Amino acid sequence: MTAADRVYQIIRKRILDGQYPPGSYVREAAIGQELELSRTPIREALRRLVSDGWVEAIPHHGAQVVSWTQRDVEEVFELRVLLEPQVARRAASRIDRAQLDKLESLAERMEELCREMGENALEAIAVLNDDYHARLMAAAGSPRLQRLLETIVQVPVSRRSYHHYTQEELAGSMNHHRELLRALDAGDGDWAASVMRAHLLAARAAQLRFAACVKESHPWGRQESRDTS
Template identity: 75%
Template structure:
């Protein structure tokens, strides 16, 4: 890992575990002094964190952790459970063999990573998950639905986090992926839609376990631009 990589992961983990609260600023000078790094890798790490949606750049002030309220999260899930089953319902009628093969490949790779127990593996799962769900959206072939979901979710493409899932929840998420693929192979849109609905409701249950107001970063492992996270 480069110095910028290390700084990126340190700051991200602190956001996830509450070390940096929603609305707080991540200061270059303080990080530089604490970690004994020059400003260059710290600035690079902060640019990545902004790009990935963990923080936002505030002119003349610096990088601030972006927060979502519990109400925001609940509203997003209410809309997702209405719209995202339609994505796979449409995909069932349109998906090609190459897309089905890609979904199976992503699913297999995620399952292999589930056997590892470290933060890097979880991050890799999130990357593959983005690809899995992007493939579903492409298969649905509905620019209007895609734009609508983009407006609702309002978060950038990034390496989303599964850090708050229990192992049982993570494995359950992987099983949902497998069953969605089976439904699509049978061209059964209603089956696929039912599993997607269960998928989202399971994600909502895991998320709503959180008692305190959530940072946007904590939400992003479920509410991401690929619309169908986990």
């Protein structure tokens, strides 16, 4: 990994974790001082982040973390519904027992957290959910699909969506994970793709419900969201 790769990964993770919220600026000088790097790899990393849609270059100000509107999120869902069922379909014919066992352990841990619902449970579930989907992507064995989804899907921060779920929506998401495991275990690509599509459509419905609640509570407010599923 080059210095620019390292900076890219660090900044992207901080955007995902909320350390750099929408509208904030990523300062070259601060990053360089913190990581003890020259500005050359930092500028290269920022150019990649602009190209991938994580930040935008504001003249005379620097790199600003992108804000996402509700319309942006809906567009991302449309693309996910096209791409991710194909990931599940491919995984059904390629996944091995070790990969399936790991997905099952992740599903079990998410279910445990749902039952406990202690402090920080939702954030922990979201992190495990990211791992679940990443491992499913790896099982599909398609670098092209992976690159597309990394660019399209992860830019609007996915892990915060669970904070908007009702208990019923959360339980439904866990059930989808379980049914997907059964489809993968059976090697049934059509079934796996159907479950993934239902999973995404349910997540979209939850997001739209949350957005409608925000609009009703603050009809004069700026309607922005960066959450997916």
